[in-house]
Amino acid sequence: MATLLQHLVNGVSLGSIYALIALGYTLVYGILRLINFAHGDLFMLAAYAAIGTCAALGLGDATAASVPVSSWGAFAVVLLASMAAAALAGALVERLAYRPLRGQPRLNLLITAVGVSLLLENGTQALLGANPRRFPELVVDAPAFSLGGASVSTLDCTVLATALALMAGLDFWVHRTRQGRAMRAVSHSHETAALLGIPVDRVIAVTFAVGSALAAAAAVLYGARYPKVDPLMGVMPGLKAFVAAVLGGIGSLRGAVLGAMILGLAETLMAAYGASTWRDALAFGLLIVILLFKPAGLLGTYQREKV
Amino acid sequence: MRGPAQSNSSALGALAACSALAWCINAALPPYFSSLFLLIGINALLAVSLNLVNGVAGQFSLGHAGFMALGAYTAAWLSTGPLAALFTGPGISQLGLACTAAAAALVAGLAGWLVGLPSLRLRGDYLAIVTLGFGEIIRVGLLNSDFLGGARGFIGVPPAGGAAWVFGLLALACLACYRVMESSTGRALLSVREDEIAAEALGVDTTRAKVGAFVASAAGAGVAGALFAHLESFIHPSSFNFMKSVEIVVMVVLGGMGSMSGALLAAVLLTALPEALRPLKELTGVDLRMVLYSLSLVLLMLYRPRGLMGRSEAWQLRPFRRRGGGG
Numbered sequence: 001m002a003t004l005l006q007h008l009v010n011g012v013s014l015g016s017i018y019a020l021i022a023l024g025y026t027l028v029y030g031i032l033r034l035i036n037f038a039h040g041d042l043f044m045l046a047a048y049a050a051i052g053t054c055a056a057l058g059l060g061d062a063t064a065a066s067v068p069v070s071s072w073g074a075f076a077v078v079l080l081a082s083m084a085a086a087a088l089a090g091a092l093v094e095r096l097a098y099r100p101l102r103g104q105p106r107l108n109l110l111i112t113a114v115g116v117s118l119l120l121e122n123g124t125q126a127l128l129g130a131n132p133r134r135f136p137e138l139v140v141d142a143p144a145f146s147l148g149g150a151s152v153s154t155l156d157c158t159v160l161a162t163a164l165a166l167m168a169g170l171d172f173w174v175h176r177t178r179q180g181r182a183m184r185a186v187s188h189s190h191e192t193a194a195l196l197g198i199p200v201d202r203v204i205a206v207t208f209a210v211g212s213a214l215a216a217a218a219a220v221l222y223g224a225r226y227p228k229v230d231p232l233m234g235v236m237p238g239l240k241a242f243v244a245a246v247l248g249g250i251g252s253l254r255g256a257v258l259g260a261m262i263l264g265l266a267e268t269l270m271a272a273y274g275a276s277t278w279r280d281a282l283a284f285g286l287l288i289v290i291l292l293f294k295p296a297g298l299l300g301t302y303q304r305e306k307v
Numbered sequence: 308m309r310g311p312a313q314s315n316s317s318a319l320g321a322l323a324a325c326s327a328l329a330w331c332i333n334a335a336l337p338p339y340f341s342s343l344f345l346l347i348g349i350n351a352l353l354a355v356s357l358n359l360v361n362g363v364a365g366q367f368s369l370g371h372a373g374f375m376a377l378g379a380y381t382a383a384w385l386s387t388g389p390l391a392a393l394f395t396g397p398g399i400s401q402l403g404l405a406c407t408a409a410a411a412a413l414v415a416g417l418a419g420w421l422v423g424l425p426s427l428r429l430r431g432d433y434l435a436i437v438t439l440g441f442g443e444i445i446r447v448g449l450l451n452s453d454f455l456g457g458a459r460g461f462i463g464v465p466p467a468g469g470a471a472w473v474f475g476l477l478a479l480a481c482l483a484c485y486r487v488m489e490s491s492t493g494r495a496l497l498s499v500r501e502d503e504i505a506a507e508a509l510g511v512d513t514t515r516a517k518v519g520a521f522v523a524s525a526a527g528a529g530v531a532g533a534l535f536a537h538l539e540s541f542i543h544p545s546s547f548n549f550m551k552s553v554e555i556v557v558m559v560v561l562g563g564m565g566s567m568s569g570a571l572l573a574a575v576l577l578t579a580l581p582e583a584l585r586p587l588k589e590l591t592g593v594d595l596r597m598v599l600y601s602l603s604l605v606l607l608m609l610y611r612p613r614g615l616m617g618r619s620e621a622w623q624l625r626p627f628r629r630r631g632g633g634g
Contacts, residue, residue, distance in 0.1 A: 035432045100609050107367055110432050111560055112608040114369075114553060118601030126593045235549075242436065281447040284440030291437055292425050 002149030007272045008265065009147065013156045015264025016163035017225070020218035021241030022248070022256040023170060024211030030187045030251040031207050033106060037113040038093055039215060040238015041120035042086050046216030047135065047229045048128065049085035053078050054136040075138045079162070079220050083213040090212025091205045098208075099201065124231040132230040135223035159221045166217055167257060173210070174253065183207055187251070236280065240267075243287040249300020258298060328474055341470065343582060345538055348473035349531050351574035354558040355480050355567055356527025361556065362565035363488060364520040365500025366427065367435040370442030371555045374525040376547035377418050377445060378411035378532025380455055383464040383542055385410055388454075404467045408476070408533045415529025416522045418445075423521035427514060430503075442552055449544040460543035467537040476534065480527055484567050487523075496520055500565070550597075557604050563614030568621035573614070 021043060028036045053059075059074050097116045101109050139158050143151040174180040185193040186203045194200045222237065223229060244263045248255025263283060271279050290297065328344075336344070357371045385391070385407045426437040450458050487493045495516045498506035507513050536542050558577050562569025581596045588594055607614065 033432075035436065097605055097609070104612065106431055107365075108608050108612050110367065110435060111556070112605055114556070115601050115604030115608065118553065118597065119605060122597035122601055126595060126598050239439075243440075246433075246436070277451050278447060281444045284443050287440050288426070288437055291429055291433060295429065295433070 003272075005148050005150035007268050009150050009152055009156060011265035011268035012261065013159050013225070013264075014268060015261040016160055017218050017222050018237070018241045018244050018264050019257045019260035020163055020166060020214045020221070021237060022245040022260045023167070023253060024215045025242050025245040026248075026250055026253060026256040027183075027207050027211040029245070031183060031204055032098070032109070034098070034109050034113060035242065036208075036211075037110075037117040037238075038097075038120055039211070040234035040236075040241070041117050041124075042090050042093070042212045042234070043215040043219045043222075043238060044124065044229075044231060044234030045089055045120065046082045046086040046212075046219035047223050047233065048124065048133075049216070050078050050082040050220050050223060051133055051135065051229060053081040053085075054138070059136060059138070075158070078138060079217060082220050083216040086212040086216030086219070087209035090208040090215075094205050094208040099204075102201075121231050121235070128231070130231060132228045135227035135229050137224075137227070138220075139224045141224075155224055159225070162217060162221060166214060170210070170214065171253065179203070179206060240283045243283045246287055246297055247290050249297030252297070252299045255297055255299035328470065342538070343579070345468075345470060345473050345534075347575050347578045348470070348477050349535050349538070350555070350558065350578045351571050352473075352477050352480055352531040352534070353528055353555045354562065354570040354574040355477070355484055356524045356531070357555050358559050358562070358565065358567055358570040359484060359487075359496075359520050359527070360524040361559050362563075362570070363493065363500065364496040364517055365564075366517060366521070367431060368438040368521070368524070369435045369549075369552050369556065370422070370438035370440075370445075371524075371528050372547040372549070372551035373438075373442030373445035374415040374419060374528035375532035375535065375551070376449060376542075376544065378415045378529025379536040379542050379547070380449060380461065380532075381411040381414040381529070382407040382533035383461045383536045384455060386465050386467075386537075387463060401467075404472065404537065407537075408472075408530050411529040411533035412526040413529075415532065416526035419522045419525025420518065422525075423518040424514075427517040427521060439549065439552070442547075442549065446544045446548060449547075456543075458544070460541060461536075462541055464536045464540045464542065466540050468534050473534055473538075476530055480530075481567060481571070483523075488567070492516065492519070497565075554600070557600060560604065561607060561614050563616035563618060565618045566614070566616040566620055569614055569616030572616065572621075 021039065024039050024042075025036060028034060028039070057074075057077065059078065093116055097112050098109060101112060139155050141153050141155040144154045144157050145152055172180075174183065182193070182198045182203050183206070185196065185198055186200050186207075190200050193203075218237075218241075219234075240263060241260065244260035245256045246259070247262060248257065248259030250256075263286065266286065267279055267282060270276070270282050353371060353375060357368065360366050360368050386403065422438065422441045426434055426441070429437060449455060455461055488496075495506070495511045498509065498511055499513050499516055503513055506516075532547075535546075554577070558573040559570050561577065562571070562573035577600075580599075584596055584599070588596070
C-alpha cells in the first residue's frame with residue numbers, strides 16, 4: 001500500500017511537469033491549429049538557459065562538485081530567467097518560421113515545425129556538443145513529510161507548488177485579462193478578431209511566448225528531478241506532453257492538465273509494475289486508442305468539418 | 308497523354324538503363340562508391356513509396372521507417388531463423404531473396420493496412436502524430452523482441468542482392484507508381500489530396516483510396532527494408548527511428564510533393580550530399596549534416612514550398628515538352 005502510494009506521489013509529480021508542457025501545446029494549437037513540434041526543443045533550450053543562469057550567478061556550481069543552493073530566491077531567479085529566455089526564443093521562432101507561412105496550407109506549417117524542431121536540436125548539438133550536462137542542484141531533494149507511509153520530498157512539493165501557481169496564473173490570464181480575451185477571440189477566428197481591431201500577429205506572438213515560458217518552468221522542474229541535460233532531452237517529454245494534450249482534448253486548458261496527470265500516473269505505474277522497457281510505447285498506444293474512440297479527447301469539443 | 312505502347316517502351320528503356328547501371332556498379336566501381344549507390348537506390352525506393360502517401364494522396368505520414376523496420380526484420384528472420392533452410396543454400400539464393408523481399412512486402416503491407424484502416428480517418432496533423440506513434444511502437448516492440456536480437460541488434464543477415472536487385476526493384480516500383488498515377492485510382496488519390504469532401508461527394512471511396520495508397524507505400528518500404536538488411540548484414544532498431552522517417556519525408560518534400568521524379572532526384576541528392584560534405588565535417592569538427600538538413604527543410608518551406616519539381620515530373624519540364632511545365 002505504501003509503495004503504491006509512493007508511486008502515486010511520483011506520478012502526480014511527473015504529471016504536473018507534463019501538464020506545464022502540455023499547456024503550451026494546447027495554447028498554440030488553440031490559436032494556430034498547429035502541432036508545434038519545436039515545443040519540446042524550447043523546453044530543452046530552457047534547461048540550457050537555466051544552466052547558463054546558474055553558471056553566470058555562481059549558483060549550484062554547475063561545473064565543480066555541486067554545493068546545493070537551496071535558497072528559494074535562487075530557485076525563483078533561475079526559474080524566471082529561464083522562462084524569460086524561452087519566451088523570447090518562442091516568440092522568435094514564431095516570428096521567423098511560422099509567421100511568414102500564415103495563410104498557407106497547414107501541412108506546410110507542420111513540416112516547418114518539424115524542421116524547426118530538428119534545427120534547434122542539431123544546432124544546439126553543433127554549438128554546445130552532444131555530451132550531457134548536469135543540471136545544478138537548486139532544490140534539495142530531502143523527505144519533507146510522510147503521507148500514509150509514502151515519503152513526499154521537498155522536490156515533489158516544489159514541483160507541485162510551482163506547477164499549481166503557474167496554472168492558476170495562466171487560468172487567470174486567459175479568462176480574466178484583456179490579453180486573454182483577445183487570445184480567445186483570435187483562436188475562434190483570425191479574420192473576425194482582426195476586423196474587431198485585435199492585433200492578431202501580436203496576440204499569436206504573446207501566446208507563443210507564454211507557452212514557451214511554461215515549458216521553461218517545466219524544464220527547470222524536470223531538470224531538478226532528472227538532472228541530465230542534452231540536446232535531445234526535449235523530444236520524449238515533448239511528444240508525451242503532446243499526447244497528454246490530445247488525451248485531455250487539445251485546445252482545452254483543463255483537459256491538458258487532466259491528460260498530463262493521467263499520463264504521468266500511467267507511466268509511473270507501468271514502470272513500477274513490470275513493463276518498464278515498454279514505457280515509451282505506452283504514451284503512443286494511449287494516444288492511438290483515444291484518437292480512435294474519442295478523437296476530441298476527454299474534455300474537448302468535437303467540431304464537425306463543414307464544407 | 309501517353310499511350311500504353313509509349314509507356315511500355317519507356318519502361319523497357321528504364322529497365323535497360325537500370326541493368327547497365329547495375330553492371331557498372333558491380334564491375335567498375337570501388338566498394339565505397341558501389342555501396343553508396345546501393346544506399347541511394349534503397350533511399351530512392353523509400354522516397355518513391357512515401358511519395359504515394361505524402362505526395363499523391365496528400366496524407367502526412369511520419370512513420371515510414373517503422374514499415375522499413377518490419378521489412379528488414381522479416382527478411383532477416385526468414386533468412387536466418389527456423390525457416391532459413393527454405394531460403395538458403397550456402398549463402399542465399401536469388402530465389403530466396405525474392406521470397407524474403409516478397410514476404411517483407413507482405414508483412415509491411417499488412418501492417419500498413421492495420422495502421423491505415425483506423426488512422427486514415429484522422430486528418431493532417433493527427434494522422435502525422437499517430438503514424439509517428441506507430442513507428443515508435445514498432446521500434447520499441449523490436450527493442451523488446453528477444454528472438455530478433457532486441458537491443459543487441461540482429462547480427463548475421465546473409466548478404467545478398469546487389470545493384471541489379473536494388474535498381475531493378477526501384478524501376479519496378481517507379482513503373483507501378485507511374486501506372487497508378489495515370490489510372491483512375493491515381494486520379495481518385497489526387498482528388499482526395501485536393502479536396503477530400505468534394506472527392507467523397509463525387510463518389511470516390513476516400514477511405515479505400517487512402518488505405519490502398521498506404522498499403523502500397525508500406526509494402527514498398529518493406530522491400531526497401533529487406534534490401535537494406537541483406538546489404539548491411541546487421542540491423543538495429545535504432546536504424547529505423549524517428550529521424551529516419553523524417554529523412555524520407557524531407558526527400559519527398561524537397562523533391563516536390565507528388566512528383567515521383569522529384570522524389571528520386573531528392574533521394575539521390577540527400578544521400579550523396581552528406582558524403583560530399585564529409586570534408587566539411589573534418590574541417591569544422593562538428594557534424595553539420597543534420598543542421599543543414601533541418602535548415603534546408605525550413606528554408607524550403609519558407610521560400611519554395613513546392614520543392615524542386617513542384618508537382619510536375621521530369622518529362623513534363625520544358626526541355627522535354629513544348630506545352631510547358633504543369634501544376
